[in-house]
Amino acid sequence: MEQAWLIPVFGFGAFAFLALFRKYLPGQGKHLAVLAIIAAFVAVWPVLFDMLDKGVGEHHFPRDWFSAGPLEVGWGIIVDPLTVAMLALITFVSVIVQVYSLGYMRHNGTDDSRIGWYFAVHSLFSASMLMLVLADNLLLLYVAWELVGLCSYLLIGFWFERRSAAEAAKKAFVTTRIGDVGLLIGVVLLIVEFGTVDIIEIMGSLGDPGVNQAVVTASAFLVFFGAMGKSAQFPLHVWLPDAMEGPTPVSALIHAATMVTAGVFLVARLFPLFDATDSAQMAIASIGLVTALMGAAMALVMTDLKRILAYSTMSHLGFMMLALGAGGYTAAIFHLLMHGIAKAMLFLSAGSIMHAAHEETDIRKMGGLRKRMPITSAAFTIGALALAGIPPLNAFWSKDEILLAVADGLNPVFVVLFLIAIVLSALYMGRAVLVVFFGKLKPENLDIHESPRIMAWPLALLAGLAVVTGFIALPIGYEGIGTFLVAPGDKPHAFEVVPIWLVASVVLALGGLALAYLLYGKEDTSRVDALRERFARAHDIVANRFYMDHAYQWTIDRVVLKVSGLLARFDRKVVNDVGVNGPGLGAVEAGRRLRYHVTGLFADYGLGIVVGVAVLGALLWFGV
Amino acid sequence: MTLLHFQLLSAAIFCIGLYGVLARRSAVLVLMSIELMLNAVNLQLVAFGAFSGFGTSTGQVIAVFVITIAAAEVGLALAIVMRLFRSRGGVNMDEIDVMRG
């Protein structure tokens, strides 16, 4: 466990090697990257087992990095259940996605021209994500946090020739960066208040008498603001749908399993901070809920398959934040893991559909694909059902856990809204499956065939896992997930089933699916069109993403650019032309006036002497 | 006749000379006024020499020097005014303001 810091090193090494020498490596070194991530994945298991036998809990291995004045900054690691769980998820999904990318990035036989760079940034991304998870101090965590942001910028904007891709990448980076402003301020406040960067020390001494509670509350809100940016919570979610411009495996890795969950991980890592301030918890819960509902609503009306999945991710992240807000640490992390696997599989299957249907993503043009692409459609259906919360699939257990946490943690209003969200998520998942895979096969899709084996196999593997992993919640072999994933300072609680919520969630999920079948099952879309007319205005609002994007764009164009234009002109006109040239021109003007007095006439010069004598005599006479 | 009378007289002559320098247009007349001023100084010096109880004759010595140097100065000035006349065709001081500023 001591050498756990080696895990990210594989990725960094691969990145450095590929970034410099990719031109001279066979296949631009893509296999090397895959090998590196596999090595990382393999390395996780000994760490897990080592921790299991050394006792589940927090193992801290500090190592010093640099010191400035009284501040000691190290790059040590923390290995605790949360870390190990995340390590497993990240490495696993990265391996799957990288293997899948080998196939995805090969268009009719030839690799993408910059495949080497793609894999280099991929390994950098997974390495930074691993460092984020392992980091033992706030600064190192922020370092990893920013690196992850950079990699998402590079990967979204991978095909930078496309204007929309470059813009999307920039939008993603800037929006997350705005979130990071809050995070950095929060982190610096904590560092200054507690005089150290070490997370464990800070979390331990939150309650100390000398600590100024206002600072703790403020930093809690600011850190959460940072988490909102990265995990696409309302109002900083606008970048997630546009991030779909990047290659689909990227979306699978980053915008499903790993990066977006970083925000949730951050809140989990600093859980005592949020636990100590009730107002912060309430804020997290409410924002989580709002995000979930908005995400679900938007997913319902989107026509682009990848956008639907993006909004579904946003909605599920909302659920995780809601769980954390309710104090359900185990539930949130458990759902994070389950959702990670299911959503990665959904994205990959969407990718294989696009790969087969010449980059087509509009679901209205798809239909009846299950005949042509059996494996992909099976995998997609399993994933969709899992996320809808159908037992015995994996997401059902975690959604149930969240329901339990919300039920006893928050007031009933949250519970009701949460149930509505469950219905909605089942509804849009059902719609997606029905419209894409069932119904009649359209003539132009006739030539579609199943993706090559290198892409199909990962899908199958993920599908299997989606079914199996749910059971780790059950108390077989140990007293349930509750004893493994425990918030620091919290007591482990065994797995228990509250029948009333179990039944409620299953019934609602099935109800949602039935409603979906009703609306979208049949070929005739009359019922759906009728609904759309009645709620036309509501439909437009949701379709336009609640006009959030337009609002942000408007502020940028009108306010930010206008202000900076004004400022630049003010700088040139006032500060420069008046402030700087002014004195200069004034001096020259004074010179011109003085010169005017030198008339060239002898009489005036003589007068000069006389006046001079008079003045000097007066000065001396009156004894200045 | 006390020292004060002589001082007042020389001061008066000096001021007349000064006025002449500033008001006159022709260079030659300016030169005359300068002579006037120098003579006023001589008067002053001699008066101080006589009336003061110092007993030394420094005042007179300075006066003699002043007379000689003043003579040399006027000679020189007239020569230069001659050149001005030859090159400019006139000695009106108000016209010679080619150089200014």
Next chain:
Amino acid sequence: MSFAERHVLEWLIYLPMLTAAVLVAIPAAWRTTARWVGIGSGALLMVGSAWVFIAFDYSAGAETFQLIKVYTWLESVGIDFRLGVDGIAAPMILLTGIVALTGSVIAANVDRDAKNYYILLFVLIAGVYGTFASIDLFFLFFFYELAIVPMFLLIAVWGSSSTFADFVRTKEYGALKLVLMIVAASVLVWIAIIAIYVWVDIGTFDILRLRDAVQDGGLSSGAQKTLFPLVMVGFGLLAGLWPFHTWSPDGHVAAPTSVSMLHAGVLMKLGAFGIIRVGMTLLPEGMEAWAVVLFILGTVNVVYGAISAMSQTDLKYVIGYSSVSHMGYVIMGIATLDSIGLTGATLQMFSHGIMTALFFAVVGAIYERAHTRDTLILNGLAAKMGWTTAFFVIAGLTSLGLPGLSGFIAEVLVFIGAFSSEVTLAGTFRAGPLLGALGILGAAITAVYILRLVARVFFGQRDPQWDALPDLTPREILASGALVIPLVLVGVWPAPFLDVIRPGVDAILGGLP
């Protein structure tokens, strides 16, 4: 002290002057020899500077000023040619070495009488080395002015004019404005230096003895409070302090590549260094009283520079304003009067120096090829100019403070220093946290304008007219590469730099009341 230790500092000043003298002797036609002499002595300077940095002993016992060398110069007035290096000056000398080497390499592609160009460039370098190394007030001012003298000719003769929609910036205007404003500021410093020398009245310009005299009350606090604004504005102007910064964009736009590399990279640090060396050491109470004003101005620098950089269309203007914004961090760091803040400021001086040098190297290369710096026309360069894009992106990422590169470590230290600084506004409201938060906001704005620039100029729509642009030549790649190494090094492993800076910072902050 071994021979080298005793003489390295003075040779860092003699060598550039010697090179200039040798170049004067070389006939103008021998352009290649002039070029190789330039690059050769640049390399030697780099070795010397690195040696100074390594030789600096930062262990607890060592005294603050090392490698001291004294020649008596004017006995009667008490001026001696006194050189010494402390924790703050050592990294600056290393920075000068690096930028001098890369600058002289990039300067090789100046074709209009390269000989004179190199002569003036090396006089500039000698001036910079002198200012960093001298611990005698007179000679600090002597070299400070010496560094400005060649700027005028370098910009006026080899610079480039640029016409914009509603205003024209000729190179003469840029050169004259730059030199006049900096000399105007140095005049304020001149007054302060003479006042300190006369009022402390111990008949010497030696900073160490003056500091000790001031410590035991040699200079009344009233005098210190009135003199400090002179030093603040005097040196601050060269550091790009807010109301006096307008020379920086205009000067850099007009300057040739290697001159703006040296100028923005190193000369602007002279200003901040001056505030530390003269302001904090000799006028501690003045610093104490005026720290909050400096703090506010520094923050304004950051935010104002970032916002106005956003709407610039000329590539060099953006970098000019970004330098103003980044120097704002240095000023903030100094004004926090906190050991972390000051360490951050010194590190930021080092990292920003290298980063701006890289920025200007790349932009200069683009300008030499495309003969325009207008970002509205230039877009989609990434396709053809791989290396240029890579270097620009690295510099850009350092500027927006991406971890793993030196910008982040420096900026974070400045922010931590800001938040923990005791500087209060009129004794009541602790200015640190609010201004620190504004600073962090400034960093975010920096990210916006840098990425807008990168997205449009490099990764935007491929404009066919730029297809013919050749990428960087191997020599330029070598120079820019040499600049990237320190950026990454400080970013990943800043310990060696921070250990060297520590004794300098502790000594200076120890002096403050």
Next chain:
Amino acid sequence: MQVDFTLLIPEFMLAGLGVLVLVADFAVPWASRGAKNGVLAALTVLGLAVTFVVTLWMQWDTHEILYEHLIYVDRYALLFKALAMAIGAVIVLISMEYVHTRIRHVGEFYTLIVFAVLGASLMAGAAELLTAYIAIELLAFCLYVLVALSRGDSRSSEAAVKYILLGAISSAVMLFGIALIYGAIGETGFRRSELLLEAVFGPTVALGLAMFVAGLGFKLSMAPFHLWAPDVYEGAPTPVTALVSVLSKAAAFALTLRFLAEAGRATLEEWQLALAILAALTMTVGTFTALVQDNIKRLLAYSSVAQVGFVLIGIIALNESGARAALLHIAGYSFTNLAAFAVVIAVEAKTGKERIADYAGLASRSPFLAMVMASAMFSLAGLPIFAGFVTKFLLFTSAVEGGLFWLMVIAVVNSLVSLYYYLRIVREMYVGEPAETGRLRLPIAASIPVWFLFAGTVFVGVYPAPLMDAAGAAVGVLAPFL
């Protein structure tokens, strides 16, 4: 009372040299103009060199007062004698080509230069008012005639008329001052009149002092009395302008410092502020009017007016460091101004132009001249490695030591503003496009002294210690500082 005439040997040699040159001019009427010019110039320079060596060798450490306080022969006077002779020799060398083409009477030109040097050295040695007056007049007369010597240029005679008439007025005023002072205290010697002046300081003494200082002010081109300077500088032949700007100023400074240090010490509080105000006025008027000049000689006129303001600071501060700094600045200023005028003379001799615009592209036509001119400009502006920086620095330090902080601030600001027009010339030379191409060669005879001047400016700038020690020794002699 026997008088040891050996002390006056330098003066006799100079007078003899003047006469010799005049006679040589008559003795060889048949020779061609060029040859005569060469011979006479060589004779003058040789004579001055010999006198220089003899003076230094003989009077290195003699301290004598002759004729009951008429003339000092001490190290202070020696420094200025040496400086005057050096200036005379350099001017003769750098203006041989100019004299050949543009001066009517070659013989008189060199004779008058020698007598001017004699006048200057007498001024440096003057110990009492009358000797001072006579020495001033001797120098003045030589300059009046020299200014009128230009061939075919009407401006020269206009300048000469103005110069002599205004000079006459100022000498009359000065005499009146001397008369008043003598009348009040019955004493003209500087050292002996110091306490007397303080004892009987009243309206008459004040007016007397004012008038005497006004006379000196005219010679120094101090602010209200400087109006003659621009016209004379522009009108006179350029070598004479150089002579006026360097020799007459140095001699006037020598006299002023001696007078104020020895006679004005006790009454310092009375006149210090008045003169300080005039010094400030001089600097400001000189600097600001120079901003808008377009004729190089007029610009250098106003620049030298401004420099006078700076030196006055050192003199008015009236402390040891101030006097030393003033001497240093005078020496530095002389080197620099001569270098600048050498270039102006060379350019005018070749192209006949004197507008600043005509200097466009000089760097491409003759890099050496441009470098010398640029270094002179940077030195006058007070930028490092050139003499101006060190000397100005020490001057302003002494001002603050003398309690004149406000004066130092004004001086420093003026020094900044002056940078604009110095840089304008440098910009014109290096950035402008030359009207016609073709190299501008400097004759060998002229380039040697110009090399010395350039080297001197840089040497004083980089290592002023030797010159500083000489100035220190000279100042040590002045009575009150002992």
